[in-house]
Every structure is written in C-alpha cells, then in structure tokens.
Amino acid sequence: MQEFYKKALLALIVLLVADALLAVVLVYLTFPTQTLLPAHPDRARWHFGTYSDVATGGVSTVRLHDASRDRLRFDFKLRDVAAYPFAAADMVLGTDKGRQIHEDWSKFRTVTFVAKCAPATSLMFEVSTFDEDISKPGQFETYRPPRTYFSCNEQGMPVTLDLSRLLVPEWWFPAMKEDLARQGYKLNKVAKIMFGTSTATPRNVDSYVEISELTLHGRDYRYLAALVAIVLGGWIAFGVWFFLAHSRALLASVESKLKTNLPLVAYRQLTLEPYKDKEKASVLRYIASAYTDPKLDMEAVVEGTGANRYKINEVLKSELGMTFTSYLNKLRLSEASRLLTEKSSAAISEIAYLVGYANVPYFNKLFKEEFGCTPKSFRMLASQQQAQPTDSPPSEPPA
Incomplete structure (x- = not known):
C-alpha cells in the first residue's frame, strides 16, 4: 500500500502542476489585450491623417504635431464659420504599401488610453466599421461610425470606453438611407478609429490633443468554461483512477496478509505437523479451540491446560514469535476474514461475536x-476476487 500511496501522491502533484499551468494559459487567453499605441511593428500599420470642417465650408485648421508609433498628437483651432465646426485626427489600418485592411475586434470589450489636451474639454472617439450590406471598401462615409465622448485635461486623464455601448449618430442614417432602428453594429471589420472635437470644444483657441497608451481589452469566457471543464474532467479521472487503483492495491495487500496469517492459525498447523512436546501442543490446541470465547484470557489458558504463564508465553514466543494477546487477535481476525468471505449474508456484528468479540467497534x-480496510470493504474485495479467475491452490480444510 505504501508504494500505491507514493504513486498517488506523485500523480496528485502532477495534476496540480498541470492544472496551475493550464489555468495561467487559459486565464491569459480569457482576458486578451492588444496594444494599438505604441504600435507593434509586426501588426497592421497605422496611417495617420486629419479631417476638418473644410469639406463643409468651414475654415477650422488641424495639423498632426507628432505622428509616431508611440502616440497620436494633433494641433487645431476651431473657427465659427461652418454650421458645425469640427477637427479630428484618424488612424487608418493598412499595409506598408498603403492598402486598407480590416481587423476583427469582436473579442474586445473596452479600449483604454491616456488623453491629454489643452484647454480641458470633451472629445469624441469614433470607430469606423465595415457593414457588408451598405459599406463600400475604402469609402469611409459608408462605414458605420459608432462613437462616444470622453473628457481630457492638460495633466492627462486615463480613459476607459466600453466598445459595446457606442452609438451611431442620427445624421448618418438619413445620409445612408438607412432605417434609424438599425442601431446595431459589429466590430469584426474595423477599418479606422478617430479622435475629434465635440460641441463643447472651445472655439478660436489654439488647442492640442495627445493620445497615448491606446490598448484594447477583451473578455472571452469560453476559455474559463474550458478551464472548468478540463480541470473537472481531470479530477474526475484522477478520482476514478484512485478508486480503482486503491481497490487493486488493497486487494493485493489483503491477499498478502491472508497468506501471511494462514501458517499462524494453530488448528491448521496441527493438522499438518503434530508436536512432540505434548504440553506445547496442549497450549496451542486449547487456544485454537477456545479463541472464540469472549472471556478467553491468559488465566483461562492456565486453568484449561495446567501450564503456567511462563510456559504459555514461551510457547507462543518460540513457535510464533507473538504475545498471547497478539496471537489471540490474529486467530480471531483470520477466522473473521474467512467468515466474511464464506458467509456473505451474515452481519458484521454476528461475525464479530462468532470469533470472540463482544465489542463490535473494537x-x-x-x-x-x-487488513488495512474495514470488514465491509474486505467483504466487497473478497467478492471481487472470487469473481476473477485465480490460480491459487485450495485452502486446507479446518480441523
């Protein structure tokens, strides 16, 4: 059994380590992130640009101050000429050769960044998403433009925006002849993002906006569900293996113990080899015939055999290497193991009484x-053993 417990402990340690490593990997995949600024050199390239109300008759100005992989900064001044003064900078996804591409952001839930501006104001964040029903590749005015607003100041404010709660502006629907009820949008084909002014942005003031640490954050709970399923499956498999392997190891241990105990049963020994020492034989025969008596003790053996206590102890020590109490328990428990196997309908308490124990818990x-298991478990193991083919020789009949 010791060898089995060593293997079980090793298997448990391996299972715990594997679960820990799997948890690290799947939890990491559950909360994916993608850094947009600073831009990763191996990902799609950002093409920075500007946009203003000049297209609608305004004279507002906007200029990229520093377009790099680390941040987006643009200077602007809104003029009260157009009906809706506007200035913005956008980041368009494309290849090194300038070909526009789309990215799937559907696994991301939020976008975070640090927004710095002067003077302090409210700004607009917009995502251009390709709609297969109405959008035309490269014509951004046909893309759905869900947007939201955020605040910024000169010190720089950390901003977190929920990508699932953006709103498409109402003016876009009549412009595209779309039903106003179709407010939904998808982030599976994102073409560009834009940072621009709002109606709260001051007019006729030299201003700037700087965006840095732009990062997407996602939540994909399928990986957590997979983690729970795999871990649960692993522990169930371990439990099944432990139960079956423990049963086999316990059965082997019981068989070994029974084989060890058989030569110690006096009434079987005496049928094979008679003792020349009559007094010694008398002691062993008496114990073998009276061991089922709950009141049997050393004094009863002395009285029943006529041998003194010293002689009885000498016999048991020299012949069996055991004390009186140990040998008596060995006889009783060996007989109990036989009765548990042969009398499947007998109660545990009945067998305890039959072999000389008045106290069942004892x-x-x-x-x-x-035997390393309870009488009930022993009986179950014995029935399993009998159900399997065995090459063991038949046991000798009791005297």
Whole structure:
C-alpha cells in the first residue's frame, strides 16, 4: 500500500502542476489585450491623417504635431464659420504599401488610453466599421461610425470606453438611407478609429490633443468554461483512477496478509505437523479451540491446560514469535476474514461475536489495523476476487 500511496501522491502533484499551468494559459487567453499605441511593428500599420470642417465650408485648421508609433498628437483651432465646426485626427489600418485592411475586434470589450489636451474639454472617439450590406471598401462615409465622448485635461486623464455601448449618430442614417432602428453594429471589420472635437470644444483657441497608451481589452469566457471543464474532467479521472487503483492495491495487500496469517492459525498447523512436546501442543490446541470465547484470557489458558504463564508465553514466543494477546487477535481476525468471505449474508456484528468479540467497534478497529480496510470493504474485495479467475491452490480444510 505504501508504494500505491507514493504513486498517488506523485500523480496528485502532477495534476496540480498541470492544472496551475493550464489555468495561467487559459486565464491569459480569457482576458486578451492588444496594444494599438505604441504600435507593434509586426501588426497592421497605422496611417495617420486629419479631417476638418473644410469639406463643409468651414475654415477650422488641424495639423498632426507628432505622428509616431508611440502616440497620436494633433494641433487645431476651431473657427465659427461652418454650421458645425469640427477637427479630428484618424488612424487608418493598412499595409506598408498603403492598402486598407480590416481587423476583427469582436473579442474586445473596452479600449483604454491616456488623453491629454489643452484647454480641458470633451472629445469624441469614433470607430469606423465595415457593414457588408451598405459599406463600400475604402469609402469611409459608408462605414458605420459608432462613437462616444470622453473628457481630457492638460495633466492627462486615463480613459476607459466600453466598445459595446457606442452609438451611431442620427445624421448618418438619413445620409445612408438607412432605417434609424438599425442601431446595431459589429466590430469584426474595423477599418479606422478617430479622435475629434465635440460641441463643447472651445472655439478660436489654439488647442492640442495627445493620445497615448491606446490598448484594447477583451473578455472571452469560453476559455474559463474550458478551464472548468478540463480541470473537472481531470479530477474526475484522477478520482476514478484512485478508486480503482486503491481497490487493486488493497486487494493485493489483503491477499498478502491472508497468506501471511494462514501458517499462524494453530488448528491448521496441527493438522499438518503434530508436536512432540505434548504440553506445547496442549497450549496451542486449547487456544485454537477456545479463541472464540469472549472471556478467553491468559488465566483461562492456565486453568484449561495446567501450564503456567511462563510456559504459555514461551510457547507462543518460540513457535510464533507473538504475545498471547497478539496471537489471540490474529486467530480471531483470520477466522473473521474467512467468515466474511464464506458467509456473505451474515452481519458484521454476528461475525464479530462468532470469533470472540463482544465489542463490535473494537472488532472493526482491530480488523482495519490488521487488513488495512474495514470488514465491509474486505467483504466487497473478497467478492471481487472470487469473481476473477485465480490460480491459487485450495485452502486446507479446518480441523
């Protein structure tokens, strides 16, 4: 059994380590991130640009101050000439050769960045998403433009925006002849993002906006569900293996213990080899015939055999290497193991009484110490053993 427990402990440690490594990987995949600024050199390239109300008759100005991989900064001044003064900078996804591409952001839920501006104001964040029903590649005015607003100041404010709660502006629907009820949008084909002014942005003031640490954050709980399923499956498999392997190891241990105990049963020994020492034989025969008596003790053996206590102890020590109490328990428990196997309908308490134990809990305790399992488990293991083919020789009949 010790060898089995060592293997079980090793398997448990391996399972715990594997679960820990799997948890690290799947939890990481559950919360994916993608850094947009600073731009990763291996990902799609950002093409920076500007946009203003000049297209609608305004004279507002906007200029990229510093377009790099690290941040987006643009200077602007809104003029009260157009009906809706506007200035913005955008980041268009494309290849090194300038070909426009789309990225799938559907696994991301939020976008975070640090927004710095002077003077402090409210700004607009917009995502251009390709709609297969109405959008034309490269014509951004046909893309759905869900947007939201955020605040910024000269010190720089950390901003977190929920990508699932953006709103498409109402003016876009009549412009595209779309039903106003179709407010939904998808982030599976994102073409560009834009940062621009709002109606709260001051007019006729030299201003600037700087965006940095632009990062997408996602939540994909399918990986957590997979983690729970895999971990649960692993522990169930471990439990099944432990139960089956423990049963096999316990059965082998019981068989070994039974084989060890058989030569110690006096009434079987005496049928094979008679003792020349009559007094010695008398002691062993008496114990073998009276061990089922709950009141049997050393004094009863002395009275029943006529031998003194010293002689009885000498016999048991020299012949069996055991004390009187140990040998008596060994006889009783060996007989109990036989009865548990042969009398499947007998109650545990009945068998305890038959072998000389008036106290059933005490019998259960001694039996478990001897065989490594309870009498009930022993009976179950014995029935399993009988159901399997065996090459063991038949046991000798009792005297």
